[in-house]
Amino acid sequence: MIRTIIAAAFIIFGLLLFAVEIYGVNRFSFIMNRMHAAAIGDTLAMMSCMAGLIIYSGFNFTSLKLLLVVVFLCFSSPVSSHLIMNLEVETNEKANTHYEEETLTDEDDRLDDEEA
Amino acid sequence: MSRLRPSHQNKREFRFKEWMDGSVDPYLGNLEMKPQQLTEETKEQFDERIQDYVRLNAELYDTEKNKGVRMFRILYRISSVIWIALLIGVMLLTVSHLPPNGDPDNPVNNEVSKRYIEQGLQETGAVNIVTGMILDYRAFDTFGESNVLFIATVTVLILLRKNQKMHNEKDMKEDQDDEKYEPQSDTILKTVAKVLVPVIFVFGLYVILNGHLGPGGGFSGGAIMGAGLILYCITFGFEKTERFFTEKTYKWISFTALSVYCLSKAYSFYTGANGLHSHIPLGTPGAILSSGLIFVLNICVGMVVTITMYTFYAMFRKGDF
Amino acid sequence: MDIINYILLGILLICAISVSFSKNLLNSIIIYMAFSLIMSIIWTILESPDLAITEAAVGAGVTSLLFFVTLKRIRAVKGDEENE
Numbered sequence: 001m002i003r004t005i006i007a008a009a010f011i012i013f014g015l016l017l018f019a020v021e022i023y024g025v026n027r028f029s030f031i032m033n034r035m036h037a038a039a040i041g042d043t044l045a046m047m048s049c050m051a052g053l054i055i056y057s058g059f060n061f062t063s064l065k066l067l068l069v070v071v072f073l074c075f076s077s078p079v080s081s082h083l084i085m086n087l088e089v090e091t092n093e094k095a096n097t098h099y100e101e102e103t104l105t106d107e108d109d110r111l112d113d114e115e116a
Numbered sequence: 117m118s119r120l121r122p123s124h125q126n127k128r129e130f131r132f133k134e135w136m137d138g139s140v141d142p143y144l145g146n147l148e149m150k151p152q153q154l155t156e157e158t159k160e161q162f163d164e165r166i167q168d169y170v171r172l173n174a175e176l177y178d179t180e181k182n183k184g185v186r187m188f189r190i191l192y193r194i195s196s197v198i199w200i201a202l203l204i205g206v207m208l209l210t211v212s213h214l215p216p217n218g219d220p221d222n223p224v225n226n227e228v229s230k231r232y233i234e235q236g237l238q239e240t241g242a243v244n245i246v247t248g249m250i251l252d253y254r255a256f257d258t259f260g261e262s263n264v265l266f267i268a269t270v271t272v273l274i275l276l277r278k279n280q281k282m283h284n285e286k287d288m289k290e291d292q293d294d295e296k297y298e299p300q301s302d303t304i305l306k307t308v309a310k311v312l313v314p315v316i317f318v319f320g321l322y323v324i325l326n327g328h329l330g331p332g333g334g335f336s337g338g339a340i341m342g343a344g345l346i347l348y349c350i351t352f353g354f355e356k357t358e359r360f361f362t363e364k365t366y367k368w369i370s371f372t373a374l375s376v377y378c379l380s381k382a383y384s385f386y387t388g389a390n391g392l393h394s395h396i397p398l399g400t401p402g403a404i405l406s407s408g409l410i411f412v413l414n415i416c417v418g419m420v421v422t423i424t425m426y427t428f429y430a431m432f433r434k435g436d437f
Numbered sequence: 438m439d440i441i442n443y444i445l446l447g448i449l450l451i452c453a454i455s456v457s458f459s460k461n462l463l464n465s466i467i468i469y470m471a472f473s474l475i476m477s478i479i480w481t482i483l484e485s486p487d488l489a490i491t492e493a494a495v496g497a498g499v500t501s502l503l504f505f506v507t508l509k510r511i512r513a514v515k516g517d518e519e520n521e
Contacts, residue, residue: 072315079308086302246487323490331486339494346502425499432506 003055010052017045031088035081042077046070241398241407242328250333251410251417255381261335262377262417265424266370272428278435309351316344324418328407334417341418342425349426354434361426369423373416380409442482449475466504473497 017040024037050070054063124130134140157165177185215222232249240248250258324337349357387394399406430436452472459465473496480489 068319072312075308075312079305082304083302244487246485332490333487336487336490336494339491339499343494343498343502346499428499428503429506432503432510 003058007052007056010048010055014045014048014052017041017048021045031092032085035085035088039078039081042081043074046073046077237401240410241401242410243401244328244330244333246331247328247333247410247414248407251327251413255384255413258413258417259377259381262374262420265420266374269366269370269424269427272431276431276435305351309347313344313348313351316347317341320344320418320422324414325404325411327414328410329402329404334414335421337414338418338421339425341422342429345422345426346429349429349433354430357426357430361423366423366427369419373419377413377416380412384409438482442479445475445479445482449479462508466501466508469504470497470501473500 021037021041024040025034028034028037047070050066050073054066054070057063057066176182232245232253236245236248237243240252242248242252320337320341322337323332323340324334327333327337345357345361384394384396386392394408396408398408401407405411449472452468452475456465456468456472459468473492476496477489477492480486480492
């Protein structure tokens with residue numbers, strides 16, 4: 001009984017995050033903000049839903065497969081977001097109007113050296 | 117002319133071999149042929165041709181003057197709508213005559229499917245009844261499907277393969293431009309792909325080898341492995357995949373897989389048709405090495421699907437292996 | 438369970454119609470991927486996981502990838518960027 005409640009809590013949390021993701025994807029106008037919203041849904045919401053399902057199914061072979069799904073998504077979805085962003089920055093010439101490219105000065109270099 | 121040649125060159129086999137190799141053009145000297153000449157078009161001729169084309173188009177689609185075209189267009193639209201409505205009506209009528217879903221008295225539930233469900237485990241040794249059906253009872257069908265994949269690959273090879281002789285500088289430049297958009301130099305993708313590609317391959321192998329025990333089989337596992345190969349190719353480029361996957365690999369894997377499938381099924385068809393006892397042990401149901409030929413056939417189908425997927429990608433992407 | 442089935446079938450219909458009505462070819466391919474994924478969920482509900490795996494791997498994975506490569510080859514993606 002308690003296991004079901006915990007699993008339901010995880011799944012509902014994940015579904016709420018999905019709702020936030022969909023709202024964000026439709027609400028934002030600039031592609032990077034939209035991508036940020038979508039990446040949250042891809043990682044955290046999916047992981048939360050899968051954790052709920054693992055808790056619900058108990059410790060068996062199915063939950064091991066679900067854990068594999070979580071690990072796989074953990075690796076793949078941030079990389080896909082990164083690649084899409086990379087392509088966007090490289091190909092979109094109007095991207096500069098939406099964000100300012102950080103220009104490194106001597107001060108920054110000195111700070112980096114000190115941190116290292 | 118043929119008398120001047122040595123006698124062994126006059127034989128039919130030798131001439132056929134020459135013709136196959138393309139070393140001798142059989143029409144040369146026998147048929148009067150002129151080499152093709154490129155016709156250079158001057159700018160005036162080109163302009164004239166384009167103007168003709170534009171004028172013809174404008175006249176043809178001038179709906180103000182050309183009443184026939186307008187009538188045809190209206191009729192075309194109306195008749196297409198009527199035709200589609202008729203088709204939808206026929207299909208909906210057919211659907212309404214179908215028996216209800218899940219009714220035990222349906223004509224689908226005849227003695228064939230009953231036999232599959234009740235005797236499938238004893239006769240094929242596969243726990244997964246679907247695999248037992250498609251690779252044992254209906255193995256001929258699956259053989260046809262594998263051959264369809266092979267034929268599709270051959271067709272793509274014929275259509276899209278680049279001729280190395282025709283490879284001029286313009287194409288080379290386009291290829292280089294294409295490579296600019298490839299994320300090949302991306303460190304993050306490379307690092308993750310090093311971890312993910314083996315996992316994908318192991319999962320695909322698991323799906324293929326586990327086909328007679330659980331959901332899966334040659335087609336799905338082969339598609340997964342093909343996707344893994346494509347990911348590897350995207351990440352590390354064609355230089356890395358060319359080390360283990362060339363035209364030769366494709367040729368030998370497809371040849372071996374299809375012929376092993378064909379021969380093993382021919383054996384079981386022969387024994388089955390003549391009422392002989394098959395010497396292939398079925399093993400204990402549930403073990404990984406069980407269910408006789410299904411295990412081998414799954415691997416064959418998986419191999420064919422994997423190389424088909426990768427060859428499709430390579431042909432579409434580069435036009436070569 | 439019936440309600441989920443009807444919702445999925447409705448989304449399937451919407452996907453199928455919007456594939457043919459979308460102006461951008463890239464959008465069509467992505468909607469087609471969604472169609473395949475929903476189709477695989479429906480296969481799972483109909484208790485045929487074999488077909489579901491194949492549909493997800495072939496329909497959503499490899500086929501759409503081949504479509505993307507074809508679009509790139511015929512310069513359809515690039516042309517859209519120039520028009521914008």
